[in-house]
Amino acid sequence: MTEHGLKWSCEYCTYENWPSAIKCTMCRAQRPSGAIITEEPFKSSSSNVGTIERSGGSPLICPDSSARPRVKSSFSMENGSKWSCQLCTYLNWPRAIRCTQCLSHRRTRSPTESPQSSGSGLRSIPGPIDPCEEYNDRNKLNIKGQHWTCSACTYENGAKAKKCVVCDHPTPNNLDAIELADTDEASSIINEQDRARWRGSCSGGNSQRRSPPMPKRDSEMDFQRIELAGAVGSKDELDLKKLKQIKNRMRKTDWLFLNACVGVVEGDLSAVEAYKNSGGDIARQLSADEVRLLNRPSAFDVGYTLVHLSIRFQRQDMLAILLTEVSQHAVKCIPAMVCPELTEQIRREIAASMHQRKGDFACYFLTDLVTFTLPADIEDLPPPVQEKLFDEVLDRDVQKELEEESPIINWSLELGTRLDSRLYALWNRTAGDCLLDSVLQATWGIYDKDSVLRKALHDSLHDCSHWFYSRWKEWESWYSQSFGLHFSLREEQWQEDWAFILSLASQPGASLEQTHIFVLAHILRRPIIVYGVKYYKSFRGETLGYTRFQGVYLPLLWEQSFCWKSPIALGYTRGHFSALVAMENDGYDNRGAGANLNTDDDVTVTFLPLVDSERKLLHIHFLSAQELGNEDQQEKLLREWLDCCVTEGGVLVAMQKSSRRRNHPLVTQMMEKWLDGYRQIRPCTALSDGEEDEEDEDE
Template sequence: MTDLHKKWACDYCTYENWPSAIKCTMCRAQQPSPTIISEEISQFKGGTRHGDDSGTSGLIICPDSSARPRVRPLRPSEVSSNASGWQQNEDHNDKNRQHAGRWSCSACTYENWAETRRCAVCQHPWPNDASPAINERERGGWRARTGVRTRTSSSERDTSVHIQDNEAGAHASNEDTKKLKQIKNRMRRNDWLFLNACVGVVEGDLAAVEAYKSSSGDIARQLSSDEVRLLNRPSAFDAGFTLVHLAIRFQRQEMLAVLLTEVSQQAVKCIPAMVCPELTEQIRREIGVSLHQRKGDFACCFLSELVTFTLPADIEDLPPAIQEKLFDELLDRDVQKELEEEDAVINWSLEPGSRLDSRLYALWNRTAGDCLLDSVLQATWGIYDKDCVLRNTLNDSLHHCSHWFYTRWKEWESWYSQSFGLHFSLREEQWQEDWAFILSLASQPGASLEQTHIFVLAHILRRPIIVYGSKYYKSFRGETLGYTRFQGVYLPLLWEQSFCWKSPIALGYTRGHFSALVAMETDGYDNRGAGANLGTDDDVSVTFLPLIDSERKLLHVHFLSAQEMGNDEQQEKLLRDWMDCCVTDGGTLAAMQKSSRRRNHPLVTQMVEKWLDGYRQLRPCPALSDGEDDEEDEDE
């Protein structure tokens, strides 16, 4: 027998509260008096029905041996004719039980059985223009029913929010209910996404936060008093709170790190793709036209044009203050600092970085889950993969050439596990399951991608990809969590060398985020002293990308077969075969990334020029020089 003196169950949300609680912790409903509880339980022994007019004729108590009795909505067919006025025979009851559809009240969001014509809580009639089941499907999203979440249509679940409206329904006055309905009517899609994100922080649901971020939502947005009233959880939400405040209150440390990074990056960003939307759309169409599929056994998709994005040399002609503003709005300063100073994986050598004018800049990239694909297109065409063109191409290539990529992946993973002393072996079914997971990631927009996907992207670009990244996963406190495995060189090894370009692109990897690493145009290399005959003209800009790290060790080459693996000399020869390499006077092995303004795509050049014109028109704030100040002092 249940001990009634331990906890009391709320009549509205069924939450079990401690005896000292005067109001329900979840919905703030008043605790019923002990006499009322005793009378109700005596009336509902064994889950029997009742037909009195005591105010609880629409409820039935379901006994439970391990907890207090819970309440659930009673079907109209289960209520006696004297209490509800429903006159139905047993055959009709069975038909109603088979129909499991429910409709959500537009006033209090309570979910009623399909047979009811008025809300069991607030007596609000259901809409007459559609059936309850259709009305529920059209609403979609998270609904509150006695404090329990129920999921409906996935296509519109992000346009509503899980709000406990018990107090707004049964425990609030008609005026309060009308006020809440007015607030809901003013809400727009982005407002619901924001409230979903707030609930997501409280409940640890990062997907809700990512959905709000991907809709260009403001991370620094504050909860209003009306929104707090709509959420109806005073213990969790306060007016003026942001997502960061909620993450601090509920100790969501990993989520807090993501939000703080996002806030720091929400300074106004101005990249070429944002300034020129018309040209950006034209470039996306050009990319679609440039995509082709190779005939034959290895039916991989590929790009027919070689495009490399570089910063214009005209930036150096701008005043220093304007240059600083430009870089603040173009670059990701946090990524730049981490790659340059903390991990020393880029610009660590003074020779390629300064004397050879090959300093790499980390472009700002959005954090919508497609950062790898975005960074690849930024490093080539200077735009984002907004329409998932590159992701769809990646998915098609993986499926059409699954056997080829699977063989390389399996051989590489087996060698990797053995080389690190893991000494495990998988059955073929397990390998197939892991490969199916990799295939599924490519087809899901926003899903994180792995090393295999970078290897496939190198084949789509028909050019090498060099990833300069942190070697270890780190928490926001700087603690090492694991080995990243992303850094290194990815070669299009399944193509013929004559079919590929030898000019690589560079990407940066930090804390699960990819960024495009680009250089600035230069004016020729007749006096650079690179230690090699480059054979370039004045119009060609060459960027030297080191193939060794700051410890002078050769960068790792990914997805080599057993025949291609060997010592450093063999891997260096492989790099020279697939890229134009040289050794600088300081002994640094570097790959040459060549780009030409004349041979670059005209739409990309036009986009960059239009973006740069906005900074050319800016003028620094006038300031008096020291000499002028001295002259004024002498006049006085």
């Protein structure tokens, strides 16, 4: 038997489906065993009103045939089409005065739409009421108080439903409160209008799109960008229906994930933080339905994660949040936080020591040479206090990644033990300013809170744009050819890329690139050595891309006599920079073993390797065509710009020199005050140890 005019009514959404449908086409609910099968009024049928035949020949009696009127109305023979609800786009019978799906009234017709309406634009005169439609409306009103609204997708479920039919969200515990709220007529009308308006926004109509109503904090989230993107280019009715079904299945976590994906593309850091703070899976991949909903093939693809998107759109600040897990075992207590008054004085001192060079190369530079080191007095503290201090001042995760996961720092036993040149990764803020913060931490021990260093970086790039642009363009051309990427860009494309680099320097919180490190080396007037991971990797260990940060950055545009040869060291781990500092030494006899150095007891010398763990020379960034050559030529260049020597083990190292007497007095005072807080813990620890010893003696 064919499906000519025969349908069954869904008990959840009252949508009338074909008899062969196992699930409801609208809400995907299972077909009940005693489903009501009705006959479309405009379809002619020779069968009885109350009895129809199955394909097997057995009669099926409508369960409510006695309660539901079966009067053949006058409009059943008409050829008029159904009208579409302006809010939820549900197709209603021609004579229905309001929508069966959302209970909204039929829209006002214009004079050109119906001959029964007047030219004043008033509502058209309704025709005879269909008894079937009157029964449907009355039935929805009677059972409305028995429905419960899903808190995740706002769908109205039946009272017997244990979980939401659309999103599988469990039944809320406060059903009594929901039913009590539904008895209030005013609030129920407002809620019904809000739900109907949201259904209309999801249908892809011309009305303004809104986010689905969510309780409290969820309602503050903005998903308009995602919903707008999902409707563009989907004018076909089937596509709109598919998009509506996808949206109805979305949960809160799904919306947060899509909002974070859009935030990566548009540079909205708050959206990424909201998803991560909610406990979302960072390794989650975009599905085909989610890519279809976002509807931006140029940006999103199936299988992409937030990490993939951050790398593709060069969002270093977002990579820092996604991939750098800050140790939460102890509350961070760094010197800059303990001494706010001294920290402000140091910031003013940095601003006062910043000057601009006169002449063609008008670059900003610092007049003071300051190198931050951990005080040697830390070793005098008891081991428990030392452990507490290191937990609060160091980044254990970064230290582990650079030491254990990849042998990037402290891989030489000779440097770490015999020459006391072990490097420690200081804890740093996970934000777009982490590069600037790490530079000031490695020199002055504070953050770039007032953006003094960023302003100098921006002004130097603009005032010396021609000098830095030539170096950058020449280096990028050589770099692409060295990797087999034989392509050439037009001058307009080079200018666009350079304008993007300039814009990053002027935006607080924006992630920075290798060019900015090169400029910072000129501002400090000293080399910068970056020890970092070579590849971006996912949580499963898959290689996602090449980082290109590790290497040596020399102030090549200055005269050598104008610069210092003592470098600073930075660590790079998956979108995050950290300052790598050493610990002071009180002039041990073996301090310069193997290097034949004659240094006084007050000077601390840290040996920074210029080769990796495989004994390959570190890359020197932004060399010109005349400076490029083999490793021997590059090693010669390193010896010209840094104080280099070779250890007994054959490791080429650069010497970083620091002295308490030559260090800035404000930094020394800040470190002493910070260390006093840990010295006060020592008597308590000693007292507890003494009490334990007395107890042991009594026993």
